[in-house]
Amino acid sequence: MGWFTFIFIVLLANSKADDQTCKLIGQTGFLEFSKEGDLLIGGIFSLARTRILDTHDYEAVPHSYCVKWNDRELKFVRTVMFTVEEINRNSQLLPGVSLGYRIYSGCGSENLIRAAIEAISQDESDCRGRIQALLGHSSSGVSEDINLLLSPLSIPQVSHLSTCACLSDKTLYPTFFRTVPSDRFQVLGLVQLMKYFDWRWVGIIYSATLYADEGTTEFMVEAKKENVCVEYRLVYKKTSRETHEAIVKMLRESSSKVVLLFMSLSYTKSFLSKMAAYNISGKHWVGSEAWITQQDLASVESRNILQGAMGFALPGASIPGLDDFLLDLKPQSDIIKAFWEKFFDCRFSPSNTSTLCTGREDLKTVSSDYTDVSHFRATSNVYKAVYSVAYALDALLQCENGANPTTGSPCVNKSEVQPKMVLEHLRYVNFTTQYGAKVFFDDNGDSMVQYDLVNWHISDNDTVEIVNIGRYDTSFPEGRKFKLKEDAKIVWGGNSPKVPRSVCREPCPPGTRKAINKNKPICCFDCFECPEGTMSNQTDSPDCLTCPAEFWPNAKKDRCLPKPTEYLSSEEIMGALLTGLSCVGVFLAFLTFLIFLKHKDTPIIKANNSELSFLLLISLKLCFLCSLTFIGRPTEWSCMLRHTAFGITFVLCISCVLGKTVVVLLVFRATLPGKNVKMFGPLQQRLGVLVLTLVQVLFCIIWLCTNPPFPAMNLKYYKEKIILECALGSAIGFWGVLGYIGFLALLCFLLAFLARKLPDSFNEAKLITFSMLIFCAVWIAFIPAYVSSPGKFTVAVEIFAILASSFGLLACIFVPKCYIIIFRPEKNSKKHLMGRIPPKTL
Structure with missing residues (x-):
């Protein structure tokens, strides 16, 4: 990243030169969609997953291009467009002000950073700032890099899917906001899930990414507080055969029945494709939010893993009109045509191997992440992100008695709006969407935390249904944040007919005490029978208790019973004999x-x-x-x-x-003779x-x-009676x-x-x-x-x-x-x- 920082500094220097025009250095042309308006919102999305470098045999300047189009990112882009149009039609929000957007795309970290630089830089013919806020990115690592560029310029960034807990640090990322919960809350929910089902002995497989590494580290810290132990923590690398074999070996030999798969979507797809050849079974998989609702992961090979998989997902939403807007897509640009060719397996240019695209194909016949309009989970976060910026702009433009009612600063008009002002008003945003979602940001830029607990149901004909079985909501009181639906029908992984048991050691039953073994994890404790005269009436009791003087433990030593009384009775043999x-x-x-x-x-x-x-x-x-x-x-x-x-x-x-x-x-x-004794x-x-x-x-x-x-009662001679x-x-x-x-x-x-x-x-x-x-x-x-x-x-x-x-x-x-x-x-x-x-x- 050092040379990108250098480029950015050069750009800033050029922007401040009195007699020079603004000029970008390096590759440009990342702008894919735009709409002019009085105020502009920028966006960074990865419409393609993979970047390929074309060296031209080094006879010309090497050029990179993107392949493997990302359906979900296209849905995010289209949601931005839909939301901006909806806001512009709303006479109550930003009256007299039109909102526009500039959406940039890139694949690979370098191109995404280049796209961000292009989004925040100035036009060659006009050195005025162009965007008031930036939307994105979906990846925590990319959002982290982008915010390092935006913070010196006080440009606010609102992400819809960057969940890394590290981004809540305002000292490092002062302009970062997000409408998706931090992974810290997902981790807390996952720990509560483990605790709820008494899964005290779990394994973790995670990807070598910032999102997964930070998430699993946080999980281990929080799990330890709740006495949930991690048997193993293995990193998955796409190209490393050694890590694949190590993971398979551990899955087969480990005693834990629950495995947390903490990965981004792309890594999960790679992992499932690699594991398909090993016939991994007998495990219940718990997924991270990044992939747990992606039905396109299901395949015949991955059924053993995904059947019964469980995890927290962003809550679904019903956004009126968005489904029709998404399905009304027309192949009018090159990038949309690329997606179209992928959806319908056709070509707009004549080809011997594919059918010819007409542009009139029906998207309703396509099964993909883009055409799935049943649940707007991550998509609703994009919707909320656009509205957050719009409400911040609306609050900024309010004027009462010559001052802004929110901050008390002098009033400004739409031509005077600066990103720094938008940043200040984003902190006070508090509104409710049309579908009832509450939106606001705390001091760390995090939004309200809600998750749906979902469960994968795969039928015999490979039909996939992701069922909502519970809810995790941090607005609820402590102890009630996690709640399972009363009528929840749960499918368990590993072909288990009931809740899988995943413990290093079964709980110490009443009548015993729990002793920590210093040479093993806290979950691998020892159980010792209570000494004579003591009892424990709770599971995993740390100590055995002495019964009151008139009581004595029963045979199982799990409760105190009144001591039997002993006295000589005529009903017993000795008493009857003496009687x-x-x-x-x-x-x-x-x-x-x-x-x-x-x-x-x-x-x-x-x-x-x-x-x-x-x-x-x-x-x-x-x-x-x-x-x-x-x-x-x-x-x-x-x-x-x-x-x-x-x-x-x-x-x-x-x-x-x-x-x-x-x-x-x-x-x-x-x-006797001679005796004269008076008679008695x-x-x-x-x-x-x-x-x-x-x-x-x-x-x-x-x-x-x-x-x-x-x-009296003699309690000293006998202990037990x-x-x-x-x-x-x-x-x-x-x-x-x-x-x-x-x-x-x-x-x-x-x-x-x-x-x-x-x-x-x-x-x-x-x-x-x-x-x-x-x-x-x-x-x-x-x-x-x-x-x-x-x-x-x-x-x-x-x-x-x-x-x-x-x-x-x-x-x-x-x-x-x-x-x-x-x-x-x-x-x-x-x-x-x-x-x-x-x-x-x-």
């Missing part, structure tokens, strides 16, 4: 009571203190019954009852046994039992009044009650032990000794077992201790007597009992 033993104990005690009651007048009953025996049997029944209070769900009343009832009934029981022991000792001592009569026995029991009752009252037992238990309240109260029982039992054991050598007639002392030995052994063993037993087993140990000691007392004291009463009645006589007593020594 049964308690009932058996009550029955045996009651049965013994009945036996003793029936035989109360027999010697063996009388000899063993019948009153205390009956009281002992009643207390034993209460002991068996109090064990039932330990079974079942703890409540406030059951917790207080079970410990106090246990303490009081056992003291009553031991007091009776202690009374019987004391009676045995005193009776024996009273029967019934009254004293009752008072003794009552006093000893009242002491325990007093202990229990103090315990209940100060810090009584209460139901809750133990429902009766907290002791005051440990001193519990161990005081238990210690008092142990004291009485030990005292009873010692007294009974002292009476172990009594005559056989008083052998109840031996039975009491043995029963107290069992009782003390049970409760001594109870203490460590109670402290170390977990959960409901603590209660079971306590019940077992109660039952074991109760059964011990019942069996040791009463079973031998019942045996004699029932099975050996001959021994139940006074004679038999007295027979074993030695005669008294006188």
Whole structure:
């Protein structure tokens, strides 16, 4: 570009020379269409794609010419003409001012720059400026070069299709405007599209152009913000076989199912033609706006790629009258004749290989980009670009009280209009087209952003339909910019019947946590199961959470469930067994009571203190019954009852046994010669039992009044379940009650032990000794077992201790007597009992 800049500087220098006329250096003649008017709009379009250099064997000056006519660019040119004519017919816009145009064409970067220089330079006979603004170009790279020429002259440039985000930089391109959204917004839409369908692992193939390079770079930056990873990014070069093979190899070996094809239209056509030979399948292709609506790309060979292709397209528009204007084309100029020959495969000059063109052929029979008038997408941007300049000129020519109402500067007439003034008023343009499109420019010269999401539907007979399935609109609130149509019928690429999955790693399910692997892309993470006691209830959760104290994770660790409660229930085997033993104990005690009651007048009953025996049997029944209070769900009343009832009934029981022991000792001592011991009569026995029991009752009252037992949830012993238990309240109260029982039992054991050598007639002392030995052994063993037993087993140990000691007392004291009463009645006589007593020594 250095020598073009040099040419431009020379042109500027020539334009400022006082005595010289303006003169272009180098090739000219790029002007193809023109219309005179009071104010002129210039335009640069590529009506041909390829430039061929004819060297004339270097016997003359080499000359280049263009081939491969571009249908779409012709449509753009004709749209400029139509729009200018429409504006001139509008009496409300630019009244009294006629608008004209000068449209230039070139192929190849050099010729396009030459055309731009010709458009902005001055005529040889008239050194006044000719155009007030320049339309074009379609290519971002060409528009970039053109704007570098226009900026020093403050000539505004309005592009209809240059989408490179780089052109929004006003420090480099201060006079650039566009009616097409910047690629930055297309990229943001593409990222939202990937995110919407959860395509987190994608590949990119792009062309070696400014448009594609800038777009893919921006895509990678924005994709990273949304955790969309790029597996590969390959550049496509038309003439490089190595890049073709590398792309094919990657497409076949890569794990990503979605491929972003970010290319200009010409590169896309080349790419599809090259890939046709490789039978690429199994991929869902996402296209850039430059090619996604071009139906002429479809062919039998490219069907595997284009079927289901998806991408953002410029929104369609309905421009009244434009379709008829485009189809009313007549071959009146050489360049139109060239297009005509292409459309109808004929020649205006006689030829042996082609039919002769008549000029009356019907364009409605031709299928091409030019004749496609169903959707005016990019074409509507050309329409808006012309109107933008017209509205800027109209605002510039407004005058109120000697000043312009928009800028406040002095009023100007149409002959005084300068490009710099138009540039200033373009910034304030804000209007709505006839078909309802809002047009304005932001501080970067960018226009309103709207895209249609389109999907390629190719039928079995190769009929192509590009269906609108959604919309991306940046004017909507965040989170609602991208929206899929509710009734959208989508065809997926790769012959997939449903949305393709394209992820490096499937999301971490609930119950696991997501861990980033530093050696891999962020999308290729690891999933680890949540540790015991933690859970995650979201997909891709970064952390596992601890459940509240009363909850525990389920087996899948994806939610917290209330912990199961554990307590000794009569419905389980152990609880039922203990309940049964308690009932058996009550029955045996009651049965013994009945036996003793029936035989109360027999010697063996009388000899063993019948009153205390009956009281002992009643207390034993209460002991068996109090064990039932330990079974079942703890409540406030059951917790207080079970410990106090246990303490009081056992003291009553031991007091009776202690009374019987004391009676045995005193009776024996009273029967010895020379002893005069006062008898321990019934009254004293009752008072003794009552006093000893009242002491325990007093202990229990103090315990209940100060810090009584209460139901509690033990969350510490087990992590995964809750133990429902009766907290002791005051440990001193519990161990005081238990210690008092142990004291009485030990005292009873010692007294009974002292009476172990009594005559056989008083052998109840031996039975009491043995029963107290069992009782003390049970409760001594109870203490460590109670402290170390977990959960409901603590209660079971306590019940077992109660039952074991109760059964011990019942069996040791009463079973031998019942045996004699029932099975050996001959021994139940006074004679038999007295027979074993030695005669008294006188």
